[in-house]
Amino acid sequence: MKRFSFLPALIMITLFITSCGSSPLNRKYSDDKFMMDVKAIKESKKLSDEDMRLLAGYIIRAKISGEKLETMTYAEMLKKAQDAVAGQKALADKTAKEEAEKRTRLGAAVNVALYNIGYVKGDFQDHIQYDLAFENKSGKDIKAVKGSLLITDLFDKKIKELDIVFDNGVKASETFKNSYSTDYNQFMDEDKELRAKSIKEVKFVFTPEKVLFNDGTSLE
Structure with a gap:
């Protein structure tokens, strides 16, 4: 009778293999x-x-x-x-x-803030203007800054991303303000959205790519 005690186990194993296969x-x-x-x-x-x-x-x-x-x-x-x-x-x-x-690393050297967005009417071409402030926190004079500015709505939905090159220079512990502009296209949703929004209705993230100092050194 003992030899049949394995029969239920053998049946279960066979069913398992069959079901897997x-x-x-x-x-x-x-x-x-x-x-x-x-x-x-x-x-x-x-x-x-x-x-x-x-x-x-x-x-x-x-x-x-x-x-x-x-x-x-x-x-x-x-x-x-x-x-x-x-x-x-x-x-x-x-x-x-x-x-x-x-x-974080480059932000310790320079802090960039978007403090105003405006619509500018032109004779031949209208523009969206972006006013930025560059704060030098590095302790050394900055020659130029390169990076990208991402603008989103309050729910973090992307509106527009800009490549920024600031080469006016800013002395150590000082802040320099500069304005940038892009052509306004009435057929582009991102431009229409930016025109309709105030600075209080958007969020921004500046991602620095490279910081050049007057002494020839750099951060990247």
Whole structure:
């Protein structure tokens, strides 16, 4: 009788292996059976909506690029798609951290503030004007500053981003004010939004890229 005591366990193992092997995710891709496989994967409820979108996106991109999918299972394709997303997120997090560290490091030398936005009517071309203040906190005379100014609404939605080069110089412990302008385009939503907003209705972030000092040294 003892030899039959393993029978229930053997049955369970067999059922487990069979169920794993029969999962639609373990099927290899086939153009002819693709729609049927997708239906089976959805009905299995083993994937979240996000994973279904990742899998579909991977297949679409592979088809566009001419990649052969017939040797891969849906599970393998999903893993590649998830790895790609993880890699993109890691790169984005690394870049954001580096930018934040750079902003802090260079921000210790120069502080840049947007204190006014205005609409300027011109004879031939209207402009949006941006008034900036550059505060030198470095203890050395600054020759030039290069960076970017991101302007958002109060909910952090991007309105406009400007490349800023300030080469008027500012002495140590002093503040220098300077104005910049961009052509106003009545057909661009960002310009219409800026024209309608006051400085109290926007937020800004200045990201310095490089600071040049009069003594020939620099920060970047």
